[in-house]
Structure formats: structure tokens, C-alpha cells
Amino acid sequence: MSLYDVPITKLSGIGEKRAALFRKLGIVSVGDMITYYPRSYDNWSAVTAVADIEPDTVCVVKAKVATPVNNIRISGGRTMAKLSVCDDTGYLNLVFFNNKYISSMLRYGETYLFMGRVAYDKYGYQMVSPEFNKLSDSAIITPIYHLTAGLNNHMMIRAAKESLSMLPREMRDPLPDDIRNRYELCDLSFALNNVHFPVDLNAMERARHRLIFEELLMLNLGMRLTKSKSNEQTAMHFTADHTAEFIKNLPFTLTGAQQRAVDDCVRDMRDKPSPMNRLIQGDVGSGKTAVCAAICYHTVKNGCQAAFMAPTEILARQHYETFQRMFAHTDVCVELLTGSMTAAEKRKTRARVESGEIDIVVGTHALVSESTVFAKLGCAITDEQHRFGVAQRARLAAKGEHPHVLVLSATPIPRTLGLIIYGDLDITIIDELPPGRTEVDTYLIGTDKRERALGFLKQQVEEGRQCYIVCPLVEEGEGADELLNANDYAAELMLGAFRDISVGILHGKMKPKDKENVMAQFAANEISVLVSTTVVEVGVDVKNATVMMIENAERFGLSTLHQLRGRVGRGQYKSYCILVSDNQGENTEQRLGVMCRTNNGFEIADMDLKLRGPGDFFGNRQHGLPQLSIADFSDADTLAQSQEAAEYILRISPDLSGEALRPLRAKIRKLFETTENSMN
Numbered sequence: 001m002s003l004y005d006v007p008i009t010k011l012s013g014i015g016e017k018r019a020a021l022f023r024k025l026g027i028v029s030v031g032d033m034i035t036y037y038p039r040s041y042d043n044w045s046a047v048t049a050v051a052d053i054e055p056d057t058v059c060v061v062k063a064k065v066a067t068p069v070n071n072i073r074i075s076g077g078r079t080m081a082k083l084s085v086c087d088d089t090g091y092l093n094l095v096f097f098n099n100k101y102i103s104s105m106l107r108y109g110e111t112y113l114f115m116g117r118v119a120y121d122k123y124g125y126q127m128v129s130p131e132f133n134k135l136s137d138s139a140i141i142t143p144i145y146h147l148t149a150g151l152n153n154h155m156m157i158r159a160a161k162e163s164l165s166m167l168p169r170e171m172r173d174p175l176p177d178d179i180r181n182r183y184e185l186c187d188l189s190f191a192l193n194n195v196h197f198p199v200d201l202n203a204m205e206r207a208r209h210r211l212i213f214e215e216l217l218m219l220n221l222g223m224r225l226t227k228s229k230s231n232e233q234t235a236m237h238f239t240a241d242h243t244a245e246f247i248k249n250l251p252f253t254l255t256g257a258q259q260r261a262v263d264d265c266v267r268d269m270r271d272k273p274s275p276m277n278r279l280i281q282g283d284v285g286s287g288k289t290a291v292c293a294a295i296c297y298h299t300v301k302n303g304c305q306a307a308f309m310a311p312t313e314i315l316a317r318q319h320y321e322t323f324q325r326m327f328a329h330t331d332v333c334v335e336l337l338t339g340s341m342t343a344a345e346k347r348k349t350r351a352r353v354e355s356g357e358i359d360i361v362v363g364t365h366a367l368v369s370e371s372t373v374f375a376k377l378g379c380a381i382t383d384e385q386h387r388f389g390v391a392q393r394a395r396l397a398a399k400g401e402h403p404h405v406l407v408l409s410a411t412p413i414p415r416t417l418g419l420i421i422y423g424d425l426d427i428t429i430i431d432e433l434p435p436g437r438t439e440v441d442t443y444l445i446g447t448d449k450r451e452r453a454l455g456f457l458k459q460q461v462e463e464g465r466q467c468y469i470v471c472p473l474v475e476e477g478e479g480a481d482e483l484l485n486a487n488d489y490a491a492e493l494m495l496g497a498f499r500d501i502s503v504g505i506l507h508g509k510m511k512p513k514d515k516e517n518v519m520a521q522f523a524a525n526e527i528s529v530l531v532s533t534t535v536v537e538v539g540v541d542v543k544n545a546t547v548m549m550i551e552n553a554e555r556f557g558l559s560t561l562h563q564l565r566g567r568v569g570r571g572q573y574k575s576y577c578i579l580v581s582d583n584q585g586e587n588t589e590q591r592l593g594v595m596c597r598t599n600n601g602f603e604i605a606d607m608d609l610k611l612r613g614p615g616d617f618f619g620n621r622q623h624g625l626p627q628l629s630i631a632d633f634s635d636a637d638t639l640a641q642s643q644e645a646a647e648y649i650l651r652i653s654p655d656l657s658g659e660a661l662r663p664l665r666a667k668i669r670k671l672f673e674t675t676e677n678s679m680n
Helices: 016-024 030-034 153-165 177-182 188-196 201-230 243-248 256-271 288-301 313-326 343-355 390-397 415-421 447-462 486-495 512-523 558-565 586-597 601-612 636-652 659-675
Strands: 040-043 058-065 070-074 078-087 090-097 111-121 124-128 131-134 141-144 277-282 305-309 334-337 360-363 377-382 404-409 426-430 441-445 466-470 503-506 529-532 545-550 576-580
Touching: 030 153, 090 111, 141 153, 153 188, 177 636, 188 201, 201 636, 201 659, 243 256, 243 288, 256 277, 256 288, 256 404, 256 426, 277 288, 288 305, 288 313, 288 377, 288 404, 305 313, 313 334, 313 360, 313 512, 334 343, 377 390, 441 447, 441 586, 447 466, 447 545, 447 576, 486 503, 486 529, 503 512, 545 558, 558 576, 558 586, 558 601, 576 586, 586 601
Parallel strands: 090 124, 277 404, 277 426, 305 360, 305 377, 334 360, 377 404, 441 576, 466 529, 466 545, 503 529, 545 576
Antiparallel strands: 040 141, 058 078, 058 111, 070 078, 078 090, 111 124, 111 131
């Protein structure tokens, strides 16, 4: 029996009530506990002599209890326990609050290891509520787990120890011997035991490296198998190329990169035995929408329907309006379908989609609901790929009989990540901007220059232009005191320097209709200055906007800053991005300095990965990839090794068939269970 089939309640001390707390952490079974890896470790081996400790540092002291515990009652009905400990070099005071068991836990004359932050006052050095262990039972390196209310680290340690004791003596390693030997990886038993309870730092590092490698390898293989499975489907072949007649009627000329993207799609739809499964990746303003419009026209003229799914209603409506203009002089019918439409409106639109009256439908998640049925879906397009996932675009594609799939992304992804993130897609990069798109000049200023910057915004408004101001918070009390919030900022402008200027506010807590009204007013130049949160990052195309001012810029990732900057410079006027930050940290100066040096999204993405890791690209698992237990994408060396190993394995066995690779395929299936991305 697999340990994933053994409920967590089989462990001692875990009944139904405590099991519910473990479930909050995603731990349902003993197997889940084994693969719930520590987030960090306490290293008890680095002992500091009392004479060498420094204030405001965390350290480990090996010391003897030198005085009995003195329990004192203090205000509010609380208790404080005080005692002194010593080693050969000096004395250290310990303080514990509201712990009535300290006197029985720390015995006079016995020696313990104490770990905590050291402070200094008139009574000498002091640790408040340190962790401690007896010398006899203290592990050199102690695991620290992510917790939830009601579970402490000691409970997690007990559960992990008992779970590991249930592992079979002989474990079948999912990594083939030749892979382990080639990349000098430890075996699975050693890895699992030492990732939780390492015998030393070297063992911990070897264990983590092996498990990170394995997880990245599974992800690589899983994404590539997904791609190969889609290649087994039979495509609808669009033999006649209708894109040229559409492009000829556009009021502008496509760039070379746009034309290459169109050609790639047409070739896929005509020549590939399987459906097109392509990503078009291009920086903000590179003209992906025009490429999509040409492909939608091509689809319709080949007798099929096209669906275009955007992540927000604002963005869906923007694309709908753009398509309406582009298809105005054709016989192609374009309609909008979003969640905020009335039930009657949705019913009417869906009936026309099902009858085939509507050729192209633009919408949000409403497109993938069960009640949306297509007459003949030939091409399914999803915009802003990082906000959807493999499973969501698969649900849209499932609305037709193996339709062609096109995915768009304006978020530049570092090249080191591309093969994994888009492992199931062919990739086209639009790497040039259309004529008329001017580079945005970017400046970094401190808050002492804010009034001057606001004066510049006022000057731009007086010249007829419009401006954005982005704040990290919606309202007061959401975060740290020094962070600015959009509500108060807008109010101050309206009552102060901008009292004669139309100021609007936009944030995610507003109702969809209210957001749309504000955006419509801004697009119509009825609002001159829009104070917003990052909800404005996508979905806004106002050619008259020339300034993007971002407060507390250090709080945003580079990719987010780059997306925000892309909201200006979309028209004929010179445009500017002003980053406001007083943070003087070296990392902040590096990051924000990159924004001032370059407008190249890929260069910015590479720096973001280097400095912040992958979180900023995907946030809240928006990428739709499986939930990783231990790996991330910032370990470029291990990432490259895992990609190399995946290619080697697939050369030997493209479908991972054969008894030797059965454990490997089982692990991949387990990893991908969380994404509805079945490989069966």
C-alpha cells in the first residue's frame, strides 16, 4: 500500500480534530507528511561563547542554569520567568513570558543549548523566550516547517519522524540509476530522511539538491508529455490562407515580427497533423492583438468559430472594442460574453454562439462555463497566459473538437524558464515594436522630490495629457504605515494641488461596473489623473496617457513595474515613468536601476529572476503549473540539469513506457494531479 493511502490519523496523537489542522496545510496522508519539506532549519552546531555574543543577533549558546527560575506576576495577569545561565566566559539572562512550565523544564545546574535573539540592557545580555534543548536529545540541525494556527513545530517534527519510520526498508527509486550516477544524486531514502533530519549540513544540501532535481525533472517531463499527447490529436486543416486579405484592410502595416507570428500560426493550422498549440510572447505594445485578429479572421473564413478569453472584464471589453473596429468592414460577427452581463443577455449571446451566428466571441471565464456551447470552435485563444493555466486553457479548448490553441503573454519570461513554463507550447516571440511606439523615459526619485513630480504631472494635464499614479494599497490599515494607499492619496490630490483637475480612483475592491465606468471615463479623457492600484497593470489602452508615477516602487517586482510602465507611451506623445522610493537598500537600487536603464522586457525579467526568484512572475500559483514542494525556478544550474536529463530520458523512451520507468511515470502523475492536467 502506498503511504499516500495511509491517512494522517494513523500517526500517534493525531485525531480527527488535529487532522483537520494538518489538512489546512495540504497534509492528508502519511505520504503527504513525508513530502511536506521543511521551509528552513535551525543550526544548533554553531555555538557562540557568552563573551562573544553581540546585541541584536540570533545565536546559540551552550550554558548551564546558574540560578533557580524566578516567577514574577506582572500587569494584566501575566507572568514572567527569569533566570541566569552561564558558560566559562560569562553570564546570560533569560526571560520567558506566560510559561508556567519553565521551572520544571530548566533544572538548576544542568546544561542546555539556547537559541534566540540577544538584546543588551543595563542588566547585561538577555534572551527573551529562547528555544532550548537538552544536550542529550538536541539534533544538530532542526527542521522548521510552515505552520497553521493550532499546530506548532514540535508537533510537525513528531509527525515527520513517525512518518519516516513507516518507509519500507527497500525503496524503489523513481530516478533511474544512470541518471543518479550521471548527476551525482543521493538515493531517495537518504534524501527523504536527511531533508527532514539531516545528520549534518552537507547531508542536508545533498538531500535538498536531489529532491529539487527530481521535482524539476518531473515538471519538465510532465509538460513535454502533455505536448506530445496534444500532438496525437487530429487537427482541422485550414488549407486556404485568408490572412493577407484581412491585413491589407488594416489602417497600419504589420511589423516583420507580427507577420512572422501570423505566418507561424497559418503554417501550424495548415501543415501540422495535430492542432496548433502556440504561444505568442511579446512585450507590452508589440501588437499581439492584431496578430490574433488576423488568425481569428483566418479561422472564420475557413468555416469555424474563434474564442478569445481574457483574465478580466476590463481587458475582455478592450479586446472586444478593438476587434469591433478591426472587423467593422467585414462580414465577421464579433460579440462579448462576460460574467457581469445580465442572465438574459448571456442566454441570448450563448444561443447565438451555439447556432453559429456569432463568429468570434470575446469574453472572460464565462466562455468555459458548461452553458457555453459552440457550433464549431476552430481556434481557442487565451490572453495573459500567466493569469490562466494549463487546465483553464484546456477547458476552453474542450469546447471544440481539438481546436487550434493560441496563447498570448505580455509578461517576458526569462529564457531559462521558457522550456518548463511553456513546455507544452511552440513559441513565437514578437521582438519589435510597431512604428510610433516611443521608448518611455524612466526616473527614480525620493519622496523629497514628490511635489516637483506632481508639478510635472499637473503641467502634462495642462497640455491636454493624462497621467496614472499607482499606490501599493487600496486603503489605510492594509499594510505597513509607510505605504501609501490609493483612497487617501486621491483624496489629498482632490483637496490640494489637483483641486482643479479631474482625479479618478480605481482598485480591485470596486464593483466590476464601477471599475468599467471609471475606465470608460479615463479613456474618454473625462478623468485626467487616475490614482490606482496594480489593477491598472493590464486592460488599459489610453493613447493620451503620458506619465506613470509609481509610489513605494520598491514594493513591486520588476515584471509588474514593467507592465505598469507599458500603460504609457502608447500614442504619439513623449511619455515618462517616475518611480518613487526612499528605500536605500543595495538590492532595491539594483532592481530599480534596471528599470531606468532599459525598456527591454526580457532583460528586466532576467534581472527579476536573479534578484527575487520566480514568485513575481506567477504570484498565487496563477501560472497553472503543479504545486511544487521544494523546487523553485531560481536555481538555474539544477534547472538546466533537469532539462538535460528530461531530454535524455525521452530520447530513450518518448512515452516513458517500460517497467524501469514505471515509478517515474507514477510520480509525474502524482505531481500533476493538482492541475486537472491528466496524462492518462
